[in-house]
Amino acid sequence: MKTYELTYIISSEITSEEAGAMAKEVNSFIESKEGTILRSENPVAKTLSYPIKKFGSGYFVVLEFSAEPEKIKELGEKLKNDKKILRHLVIIKRPARTRKERKSVRKLIFSNEAETKNGTADKNLRAEAAEEKGKKIELEEIEKKLDEILGE
DSSP: OEEEEEEEEEETTSOHHHHHHHHHHHHHHHHHTTOEEEEEOOOEEEEEEEEETTEEEEEEEEEEEEEOHHHHHHHHHHHHHOTTEEEEEEEEOOOOOOOOOOOOHHHHHHHHHHHHHHTSHHHHHHHHHHHHHHHHHHHHHHHHHHHHHHHO
16 A cells, blocks of 8 residues: 545635535545545635636645555546546655765864864864974975975
């Protein structure tokens, strides 16, 4: 069984009680087709950003359910043939992926700044600065030797 999310818009011609009854009817249809309702929301009245089938508002319903893939076609046909449902969308709900934490330069900089405020990184920074000076001295010595070799 796969997990699906169904979103549909019910016409604003009917009352909110009738919209609630219609949502329960869709839920019972899913359960009759051996599906299980995982999460269901009550119909919410909203204004549409553009007219759908000449309606400017409707009741939005979102529900999450598990069912066999073969049963989804039957659900789609039922929703398509119902005149009170303006539009519907069924998508496969995939489990949320956990992202690996990336080590970014900003985090390292901020962690170094935090450590310097605490005083623990001051010693590390001083040691790094001393190593850099040692490298500069070595480079200067190498340049002098190159000048001597090339100058002769």
